[in-house]
Amino acid sequence: MIRVGVLGARGRMGSEVVRAVEAAKDMEVVAAIDADDPMSALVDAGVQVVVDFTHPDVVMGNLEFCVANGIHCVVGTSGFDQPKLDAVAALLADRPDVGVLVAPNFGIGAVLLMRFSEIAARYYESAEIIELHHPRKADAPSGTAAHTARLIAAAREGMDSMPDATTQEEPGARGAVVDGVRVHSLRISGMIAHQEVVFGGESETLTIRQDSLHRTSFMPGVVLGVREIVGRPGLAVGLDKYLDL
Numbered sequence: 001m002i003r004v005g006v007l008g009a010r011g012r013m014g015s016e017v018v019r020a021v022e023a024a025k026d027m028e029v030v031a032a033i034d035a036d037d038p039m040s041a042l043v044d045a046g047v048q049v050v051v052d053f054t055h056p057d058v059v060m061g062n063l064e065f066c067v068a069n070g071i072h073c074v075v076g077t078s079g080f081d082q083p084k085l086d087a088v089a090a091l092l093a094d095r096p097d098v099g100v101l102v103a104p105n106f107g108i109g110a111v112l113l114m115r116f117s118e119i120a121a122r123y124y125e126s127a128e129i130i131e132l133h134h135p136r137k138a139d140a141p142s143g144t145a146a147h148t149a150r151l152i153a154a155a156r157e158g159m160d161s162m163p164d165a166t167t168q169e170e171p172g173a174r175g176a177v178v179d180g181v182r183v184h185s186l187r188i189s190g191m192i193a194h195q196e197v198v199f200g201g202e203s204e205t206l207t208i209r210q211d212s213l214h215r216t217s218f219m220p221g222v223v224l225g226v227r228e229i230v231g232r233p234g235l236a237v238g239l240d241k242y243l244d245l
């Protein structure tokens with residue numbers, strides 16, 4: 001049995017993770033931690049793998065503690081830009097036996113959307129991202145949208161910049177720019193997590209869309225991450241690294 005600790009255990013995602021881990025035959029929750037609970041409970045409980053769904057402002061402190069204590073980390077918390085990922089890699093340099101998976105999105109459809117977008121990017125002169133989430137989300141743009149933008153930008157390397165004649169603009173009307181890719185963030189009651197990537201070229205467009213309709217959609221990916229990470233030391237970014245895509 002894999003001994004799992006959940007950080008953010010009373011949150012929207014953390015509470016689903018507790019249920020999903022308890023339902024899996026080969027793992028069990030031995031520590032459920034939320035804000036203000038002592039992290040030492042992870043060590044006391046003999047946790048092997050931590051699942052973190054907390055907040056972008058606290059996740060680095062959590063990782064520092066876990067890596068220093070030899071605990072593998074499956075991280076869903078958003079807000080990882082390159083400097084933060086570099087900081088995680090630096091933590092792991094002192095503990096090469098520990099694994100950290102940072103997954104912008106654990107939904108299989110979202111993982112496929114990111115991969116399909118990466119493939120499509122080279123074939124279209126225009127690409128923009130629209131992400132739609134519940135209004136209690138703390139960060140914008142979403143981690144998934146930012147990661148998708150970086151994948152598209154990398155795939156477009158060497159291509160001309162995207163056509164855009166805008167010279168007069170209300171601030172924000174054309175969205176945020178992540179690595180040269182426009183990202184538009186909507187916060188809508190009733191929604192969970194949704195993303196469209198719109199590509200355009202000569203007389204055609206391609207729209208790729210994924211919808212997470214319930215937070216259970218993320219759970220098969222989280223359980224896979226917990227199962228896999230015990231044998232995968234080092235830093236992995238994206239659940240696709242654990243899949244044969």
Ligand SMILES: NC(=O)C1=CN([C@@H]2O[C@H](COP(=O)(O)OP(=O)(O)OC[C@H]3O[C@@H](n4cnc5c(N)ncnc54)[C@H](OP(=O)(O)O)[C@@H]3O)[C@@H](O)[C@H]2O)C=CC1
Pocket residue numbers: 007008009010011012013014033034035036053054055056058075076077078079103104105106107143218
């Ligand atoms: N990768 C993926 O597939 C997905 C990622 N996410 C990301 O996961 C994160 C959490 O989302 P969500 O569950 O909706 O957010 P919630 O606010 O519902 O849950 C976060 C929980 O973490 C708690 N918390 C805050 N600080 C700490 C700490 N230092 N230690 C332990 N627990 C702490 C919060 O407590 P309190 O409220 O008291 O502060 C809260 O209970 C976000 O960054 C979100 O973007 C979400 C869905 C899917």
Ligand SMILES: O=C(O)C1=N[C@H](C(=O)O)C[C@H](O)C1
Pocket residue numbers: 078104105133137138141142143144145192193194
């Ligand atoms: O906060 C959320 O809900 C989600 N956060 C992640 C993100 O920022 O991309 C993953 C998913 O979109 C849900």
